[in-house]
Amino acid sequence: MFHRRGFLRSIAASAAAAALPHPNRLQEIAHHTPPPLPDPSLYDHDEEAYFAALRKQFLIPEDEVYLNNGTVGSSPLPVLHAIMDSYHDTECLAQHDPEDYPIWGYAAWNDFRDPLAKFVGCSRDEIALLRNATEANNYIANGVDLKSGDEVLMTDQEHPGGEHPWNLRAKRYGIVVKKITLPKPVPDSAMVLNLFSEAITARTRVLFFSHITTVTGVVLPAKQLCALARSKGILSAVDGAHVPGMMKLDLHDLGCDTYSASPHKWLQATKGTGFLYVRDDVIDRIWNTIATEGWDDKKIRGERFQRIGSSNVPALCGLRAAIDLANTIGMDRIEKRHRQNANYILGEMVKRGAFSWTSPDPALRCAISTVNVAPVTMPDAENWLWTQKKIRIRGGAPSKIRLSTPYYLLRSDIDRFLAGYDEYRKTRGS
Numbered sequence: 001m002f003h004r005r006g007f008l009r010s011i012a013a014s015a016a017a018a019a020l021p022h023p024n025r026l027q028e029i030a031h032h033t034p035p036p037l038p039d040p041s042l043y044d045h046d047e048e049a050y051f052a053a054l055r056k057q058f059l060i061p062e063d064e065v066y067l068n069n070g071t072v073g074s075s076p077l078p079v080l081h082a083i084m085d086s087y088h089d090t091e092c093l094a095q096h097d098p099e100d101y102p103i104w105g106y107a108a109w110n111d112f113r114d115p116l117a118k119f120v121g122c123s124r125d126e127i128a129l130l131r132n133a134t135e136a137n138n139y140i141a142n143g144v145d146l147k148s149g150d151e152v153l154m155t156d157q158e159h160p161g162g163e164h165p166w167n168l169r170a171k172r173y174g175i176v177v178k179k180i181t182l183p184k185p186v187p188d189s190a191m192v193l194n195l196f197s198e199a200i201t202a203r204t205r206v207l208f209f210s211h212i213t214t215v216t217g218v219v220l221p222a223k224q225l226c227a228l229a230r231s232k233g234i235l236s237a238v239d240g241a242h243v244p245g246m247m248k249l250d251l252h253d254l255g256c257d258t259y260s261a262s263p264h265k266w267l268q269a270t271k272g273t274g275f276l277y278v279r280d281d282v283i284d285r286i287w288n289t290i291a292t293e294g295w296d297d298k299k300i301r302g303e304r305f306q307r308i309g310s311s312n313v314p315a316l317c318g319l320r321a322a323i324d325l326a327n328t329i330g331m332d333r334i335e336k337r338h339r340q341n342a343n344y345i346l347g348e349m350v351k352r353g354a355f356s357w358t359s360p361d362p363a364l365r366c367a368i369s370t371v372n373v374a375p376v377t378m379p380d381a382e383n384w385l386w387t388q389k390k391i392r393i394r395g396g397a398p399s400k401i402r403l404s405t406p407y408y409l410l411r412s413d414i415d416r417f418l419a420g421y422d423e424y425r426k427t428r429g430s
Contacts, residue, residue, distance in 0.1 A: 035053075035057065035077075037057070038053035048411060051337060054076075054407070054408050055408040065409075066392050066406075067391065067393045067405070067417060068393060069266055069405075069406045070404040071404075072264055073264060073267070079321045079325065086318075104310075109306070115320055115324070116275060116320075116323060119327070120275075126283070128304075133239055133260040133274055135276075137260050139288075140258050140276070140286070144235060144286060146169065152166045152206040153178050153208070154179055157215040158210055162241075166206075180195040182213070185357050185359045186218045188359075189361070196228060200228075204232070204234055209238060209239070210239040212242040217358055217367075218359050219366055220364070223253070223255060230255065235258070236255075237256070237258045238258065241260065244263050244266065245265070246334075246338055246367050248331045259276075260274070263319055268322055271315075272312060273315050273319040276305055278302055280301065283301055290309075337407040338366050338406070339365075341409055341414065342358075343365075344411070344414060345369055346365075349371045354373045355372040357400070358370050367404060368402060369402075370402045371400070373399050374398070377397075378395030378401070380428070381395060381401075381424055391416065393417070
């Protein structure tokens, strides 16, 4: 007799097994010593060779060009080794203290929060270790005291994980979500500040915006926007999903009240690691969304927001290793490389007739270039580039291409994409 449930289970199990790396490959990664990091002095006389050496730290096949860190980055070998070593150590369940377990959701995790806080420019007690920016944005949207009719002002380029927590609050409790329309491209900071300033009303309680938008990659003038919010007595909540690892970040200098981030993108940390920053003098105003022991203990400051049940210690070890690697390379070098790659790919696409949605102001762009390539359409071009050329981009209907340029991307990789794009246009693009 045919049993549908059992059949589906067998199919699911087969698919899951097929998706896993071969055990020998896992052992190879775990036991293989990664190639040494390049000598820092190599950067001074041959930058391309320096980043070519760093490229060897990633499992992305040599014949693949990956242009979508804006969605997710590839964790390099030092991060993978840190994760695997931690899994080995924690799963032995041989901790010195018999009350110490690798799943505790009630720990301060200061050995992970300290390097993160230093990396992003804040104090340990202002940081909560979460899973991603979406989770952090939900904490903010659900934690702020708002009444029916109170307004949250944001842009029309927010990620769903930033916008919809506020939409849920609006539908359930009657707050008002207002949007300003950002031009494509944003010409300068003054226009952004004017748009926000003109949209603020007596009912505005929160200014929510992406530090770098997911739609066009524009780097908004976050410091000035936070100052504007503070001058009006408004809470500033910043979605910084793209920023850590792409650009230098100093949260105290930025002056925001809250900040969310997903280090799995540009810091190339473990998937499922994120953080919430809440400025110390605002922490007492934010309610917990998830309640367990310590939820109302104001003395533990930001730690109470990370008490969400069992934790993933190996993931946190990977996050710490990603921070260590970025510090070893140097964020100055990383940010400079990001800007160089993005400027080159954007300039070449414009030469080919693409319309730039990325700001003409170099200060308002970094490692994401977004272009409109009509009459080329998505997802056909995106699928063709991957299946025919092993080049991964992020397309958007009808004719948008978002191109991410991580530091390990070589000039030859960008030229491969450009050649592939030219071939597509010649053979199929019109």
